[in-house]
Every structure is written in structure tokens, then in C-alpha cells.
Amino acid sequence: MSAAVSSRPETLTGAPFHYCPGCTHGIIHRLVAEVVDELGLREKAVGVASVGCSVIAYNYLDMDMQQAAHGRAPAVATGIKRVLPDRLVFTYQGDGDLASIGLAETVHAAARGEKITVIFINNANYGMTGGQLAPTTLPGQVTSTSPGGRDVDKMGYPIRMMEMLATLDGPAYLARVSTHSPAQIAKTRRAVKRAFEAQMKGLGFSMVEILCTCPTNWGLKPVEAMKWLEENMLPYYPPGEYKVAEGV
Amino acid sequence: MKVLMKGNEALAEAAVRAGCRYFFGYPITPQTEISEYLARRLPGAGGVFLQAESEVAAINMVYGAAGAGARVMTSSSGPGISLKQEGISYIAGAELPCVIVNIMRGGPGLGGIQPSQSDYFQATRGGGHGDYRLPVLAPSNVQELVDLTCLAFDLADEYRTPVLILGDGILGQMMEAVELPPVRAAAPEKTWATTGCRGRAKNVITSFFMDAADLERHNLRLQEKYRAISAREARGESYLTGDAGVLVVAFGSTARIAKAAVRAARAEGIAAGLFRPVTLWPFPAELLNRAALQAGAVLTVEMNYGQMVEDVRLALDCRLPVHFYGRGGGMVPGVGEIFREIVKLGGETRERCRVKPA
Numbered sequence: 001m002s003a004a005v006s007s008r009p010e011t012l013t014g015a016p017f018h019y020c021p022g023c024t025h026g027i028i029h030r031l032v033a034e035v036v037d038e039l040g041l042r043e044k045a046v047g048v049a050s051v052g053c054s055v056i057a058y059n060y061l062d063m064d065m066q067q068a069a070h071g072r073a074p075a076v077a078t079g080i081k082r083v084l085p086d087r088l089v090f091t092y093q094g095d096g097d098l099a100s101i102g103l104a105e106t107v108h109a110a111a112r113g114e115k116i117t118v119i120f121i122n123n124a125n126y127g128m129t130g131g132q133l134a135p136t137t138l139p140g141q142v143t144s145t146s147p148g149g150r151d152v153d154k155m156g157y158p159i160r161m162m163e164m165l166a167t168l169d170g171p172a173y174l175a176r177v178s179t180h181s182p183a184q185i186a187k188t189r190r191a192v193k194r195a196f197e198a199q200m201k202g203l204g205f206s207m208v209e210i211l212c213t214c215p216t217n218w219g220l221k222p223v224e225a226m227k228w229l230e231e232n233m234l235p236y237y238p239p240g241e242y243k244v245a246e247g248v
Numbered sequence: 249m250k251v252l253m254k255g256n257e258a259l260a261e262a263a264v265r266a267g268c269r270y271f272f273g274y275p276i277t278p279q280t281e282i283s284e285y286l287a288r289r290l291p292g293a294g295g296v297f298l299q300a301e302s303e304v305a306a307i308n309m310v311y312g313a314a315g316a317g318a319r320v321m322t323s324s325s326g327p328g329i330s331l332k333q334e335g336i337s338y339i340a341g342a343e344l345p346c347v348i349v350n351i352m353r354g355g356p357g358l359g360g361i362q363p364s365q366s367d368y369f370q371a372t373r374g375g376g377h378g379d380y381r382l383p384v385l386a387p388s389n390v391q392e393l394v395d396l397t398c399l400a401f402d403l404a405d406e407y408r409t410p411v412l413i414l415g416d417g418i419l420g421q422m423m424e425a426v427e428l429p430p431v432r433a434a435a436p437e438k439t440w441a442t443t444g445c446r447g448r449a450k451n452v453i454t455s456f457f458m459d460a461a462d463l464e465r466h467n468l469r470l471q472e473k474y475r476a477i478s479a480r481e482a483r484g485e486s487y488l489t490g491d492a493g494v495l496v497v498a499f500g501s502t503a504r505i506a507k508a509a510v511r512a513a514r515a516e517g518i519a520a521g522l523f524r525p526v527t528l529w530p531f532p533a534e535l536l537n538r539a540a541l542q543a544g545a546v547l548t549v550e551m552n553y554g555q556m557v558e559d560v561r562l563a564l565d566c567r568l569p570v571h572f573y574g575r576g577g578g579m580v581p582g583v584g585e586i587f588r589e590i591v592k593l594g595g596e597t598r599e600r601c602r603v604k605p606a
Contacts, residue, residue, distance in 0.1 A: 042483065043444050043446035043447075044444045045444060046316070046442045046443070046444060049454075052389060055455070056458070057258045058452045058454065062445075062450055063444075063450055064443065064444055064450050064451045065450070065452050066311070066312060066315045066342075067443055067453065068308065068311070068338075068454050069308060069311075069334055072305070072308035072335070073309075075305040075306075075309050075312065076308050076309070076310060076312035076315075078298070078305075078309050078312060079308065079310060079311060079312025079313035079316065079320070080312040080315065081310035081312075082270060082298060083296075083312075083316035083317065083318040084443060088446050103550070104301055104302060104305065106299070108300075108301035122557075138416075157533060165435070216302060239341050
């Protein structure tokens with residue numbers, strides 16, 4: 001007789017993910033869903049999907065959700081949270097959305113100590129539009145709009161969001177994690193949980209930056225993409241907890 | 249009991265009395281008193297005032313709050329309203345009720361801070377991307393700033409649409425005696441709002457439709473709503489139009505000045521009248537046609553270089569000569585200027601327009 005050792009979290013709808021093979025969005029959707037289940041918050045949660053590959057995250061997460069304009073998710077989440085201060089309100093955003101067009105909304109939500117959580121997917125390029133230069137694209141990295149590699153002399157340097165936001169007083173919890181190994185995925189789950197808990201305790205803004213793969217646009221096989229992430233992204237974007245306020 | 253209030257503050261107080269408890273804004277002249285008033289007023293009323301980092305953020309906070317089921321408002325002036333257009337398009341697409349106030353100043357660009365009506369096109373032609381419409385209300389005195397603000401919240405909830413109040417710097421800055429409405433009971437519960445899915449299936453608020461057939465269906469439904477609004481909600485005011493040979497058409501502050509010019513023309517024996525659209529979208533075409541029944545000529549007066557005049561011409565279907573007089577850049581047309589235009593038309597047009605002074 002066999003027993004199920006794993007089942008679909010209640011917060012996942014079961015709709016098949018549209019993500020490319022080897023993309024880690026699916027893993028992160030599941031982690032978010034597991035944590036929401038564990039904290040018993042599915043019926044108290046309002047998620048905000050952004051613009052990018054995860055635009056239809058609301059098809060996968062079985063909870064109330066709003067879809068926000070490109071980069072504006074933290075502002076939308078602010079509006080929701082101010083009306084419903086006892087709900088779990090979080091955004092799910094990519095690096096172009098968050099660190100480029102939505103940089104102001106991100107920084108100011110953090111500075112206000114807005115009691116929301118931002119799940120930040122960093123895959124070093126614009127995934128949905130086919131792999132263009134993002135604010136997180138590494139020096140030398142080839143994308144469709146940096147065909148010769150990111151030339152920092154002309155295109156500037158990648159933005160390290162965690163380090164930047166850690167200078168502010170508003171954030172209660174800031175952590176950078178990765179998805180390139182099972183151990184890192186377990187850490188990611190813990191970080192998401194701590195971020196949600198920080199919010200529900202009313203401690204301030206929380207954000208988890210998750211380093212992700214984008215094999216299709218990187219032009220790599222899924223396993224090679226994991227390796228590329230580990231070898232190239234980790235040194236530039238060191239994982240760790242960047243801010244842990246008292247009480248988190 | 250009437251109280252003496254500045255237009256911007258009266259509008260803000262009316263919003264609170266209409267059940268608005270959330271305001272997200274960004275300072276810009278000549279509407280900043282709305283923010284300042286609500287910063288003092290809302291916390292005590294159990295609400296939230298939040299000064300956003302930009303107009304872009306403010307309108308998206310409105311999106312979130314409206315989606316969470318609240319009565320919510322933002323206000324700005326031309327340059328800030330331009331920044332809000334992205335959010336307004338999303339709000340229209342996602343069918344969220346909210347009130348947006350534009351206290352107009354002169355443009356284009358940074359323009360100036362003096363009153364203007366040069367955002368008529370932006371207000372009535374959508375402003376943002378995509379096929380959408382939104383009701384546009386044009387108050388012409390401080391009492392109407394109050395009354396139309398209350399109406400705006402009701403229309404927003406009834407039709408699940410953003411509603412724009414299009415005022416101008418004169419209205420925002422002037423003080424008049426107003427009767428304030430009683431405080432309303434809370435807005436009806438919104439079953440579609442995202443409040444947490446306790447005891448029901450999840451709610452999703454989005455304007456995104458990947459499949460073209462789905463997006464077309466969504467658009468057709470929106471168009472049906474816009475037709476219903478057009479059929480039911482057009483409003484306008486007629487003044488001395490029964491026998492008017494020269495019909496002046498003006499909205500907002502300009503209509504008040506035009507009214508004085510019409511009275512002056514009447515005193516000179518010219519059968520002038522005034523038609524004032526109160527809703528700019530839907531444009532009150534039928535009411536205008538009724539007001540123009542005896543007219544030989546129409547004079548549209550605006551604080552811009554000819555925007556509403558296009559709707560006047562469309563509404564009258566070229567059956568009458570439609571003339572235009574406007575001032576822009578923050579300059580306000582005087583009673584005398586409008587009077588002179590009326591006199592010109594009163595002489596040019598059909599004989600019966602001109603009545604000999606007693």
C-alpha cells in the first residue's frame with residue numbers, strides 16, 4: 001500500500017503552467033502556494049500579478065487577485081492593503097517590471113514601510129518579450145538588445161535591489177534566495193514564509209528576491225541554465241538576508 | 249445651512265460625505281487644496297489619505313483600492329492627469345469604480361497654473377489607450393462641485409466605471425456659499441471585489457485577455473455599457489433658449505461668464521440663450537438640439553482654441569452655422585468679449601434674432 005507523500009497545495013488551481021521547460025516560475029508559484037496554505041491565509045490573501053511571464057499568475061493561484069499595469073504592482077498592492085489592512089497582500093513581479101519601469105513604485109513602497117510583500121523574480125532578462133536587456137542583466141551577458149553582450153560603458157551596470165533597499169528604514173524583511181538547487185529552494189520557501197509573517201505581524205515592507213532561470217531566452221538547456229545561474233548570477237547577486245527587523 | 253467654502257475644499261468634503269474614505273494624490277497647482285483638505289479630514293473619518301510618489305503611483309493605488317471594494321478618489325491637474333492616463337485605461341478595462349478630478353490649468357507641456365479648459369479632448373476622447381469611454385462631469389460653480397462629486401461616486405458604482413470631474417482653476421480656487429449634503433451610508437457591498445475569497449470562489453480583477461475572441465467579447469460588453477450611459481446619463485442646462493436666435497454653448501466657468509453675456513445681449517434686445525453641457529461625455533446632443541430649435545447661429549465659447557466646438561458641430565449635424573470664440577493659456581474670456589461675439593451673430597443671422605430694444 002502506498003501513501004501520497006506530496007499533493008497539490010490547496011492554493012494552486014491545478015491549471016497547467018504555461019512556463020517554458022526549465023523555468024523556475026512553476027517552483028516559486030508552488031512555494032508561495034505552500035506557504036499560504038501553511039499559514040492558513042488563502043481566504044485572507046489578495047495577490048497582485050504584474051506584467052511579464054507571470055501576468056496570468058491568477059490562473060494558477062486559487063485566491064483573490066488583481067492584475068497590475070507594468071511596474072505598478074506595489075502601488076496597486078498599497079491601495080489594496082490600505083483598504084484591507086488585515087489581509088495578506090503580495091505582488092509577484094519580474095526584474096524588468098520591478099527594477100526598471102516600476103523602480104519608483106518599489107522603492108517608495110519600501111520606504112513607506114508599506115505592509116505588503118514583494119516576490120521578486122530575477123532572471124536577468126525580459127522573459128515574456130523574448131529576452132531583452134534588463135536592469136539585472138549581467139555585464140557581458142548577451143541578450144537580444146545587447147547582442148554583443150552588456151557593455152557597461154554604454155548600458156550601465158545591473159541593479160542590486162536588495163543592497164539598495166537595505167539602506168532604507170521601511171523594510172522589515174529583505175532576502176535574496178535562489179532556485180538552482182533543492183537546498184536553495186528550501187531556503188526560498190523559508191524566506192517567503194518569513195516575509196509573509198513579517199507582513200502579518202505588521203512590521204513593515206518585505207521582499208524576497210529569487211534568482212531564477214530563463215533557459216529559453218538564455219539559449220541553454222534547463223540543467224545548463226541552473227549551472228549558469230549558479231556560476232554567473234550568484235557572484236553578482238549574493239544570496240542572504242539583507243534586513244531582518246526585530247520581531248521577524 | 250450654507251457654508252462658505254473654497255471650490256477644491258468643498259469638492260473634497262463632498263467626497264467624504266459621499267462615502268469616499270480613500271484618497272491617493274500628488275501635489276499640483278491649482279488643485280492641491282483637495283489633498284491638503286483630505287490629509288486633515290480623512291484620518292478622523294476612519295479613512296486613509298496617502299501622498300503618492302507620483303501621479304502614476306496614485307492612480308494605481310486607486311486601482312488597488314477600488315478593486316478592494318472601496319469608494320476612492322484621486323485628483324490632479326493637466327500634467328498630472330496625463331501621467332494618470334495609463335492607470336485610467338487599466339481602470340476602465342478592469343471596470344473599477346472610482347472618481348478622478350482634473351482641475352484644469354493651461355497647457356500644453358508644463359503650461360501654466362492659470363485656469364483653462366484645454367483638456368476637453370483628453371477628457372472626452374479617452375485619454376489613455378484602447379476603446380473606452382468614461383463619464384465626464386463639468387461643474388460650473390462650487391455647489392455643483394459638491395453635487396456632481398456625489399453623483400460621480402454613484403455613477404462610478406452603478407456602471408463600474410471611472411468617472412472624471414472636469415473643473416478648472418477658477419472653480420477650484422473660488423469661494424462660494426454651498427449647501428453640503430448629509431453624510432451617506434456606506435456604499436453597497438461589491439461582490440466582485442478582491443477582499444479574500446472566504447466562502448466563495450476567487451475574484452480576479454484584470455484587463456488582460458490573451459485570446460482575441462475573449463477580448464472582443466469584453467470590448468463589446470464595454471460598448472454596451474457605454475451605450476447605456478449615453479442613453480441615460482446625458483445632462484445639460486438651458487438658459488433662455490426658448491426663443492434664442494443666437495445660442496451660446498459653453499461649459500464650466502466659461503458658462504457662467506457666457507450667462508452674463510447672454511443677459512447683457514438680452515438687455516440690448518438680442519434674443520440670446522445659453523446651453524451648458526453638464527456631462528461632456530456623454531455629450532447632451534439631444535438637449536442641445538432642443539435648445540437650438542429657434543437658433544439661427546450657434547456660438548461656442550471655451551477657454552481653449554476649439555475643442556468642445558467639435559462635439560457641438562457633430563450634435564447639430566451641420567444644420568446651423570457654429571462659430572467659436574476662445575481664449576487660452578490661462579486667459580479668461582470677459583463678458584464684454586463674448587457679448588461682442590453675440591452681437592456680431594445677432595446682426596448677421598436671421599432677422600428674428602434681433603429684437604428692437606424697447
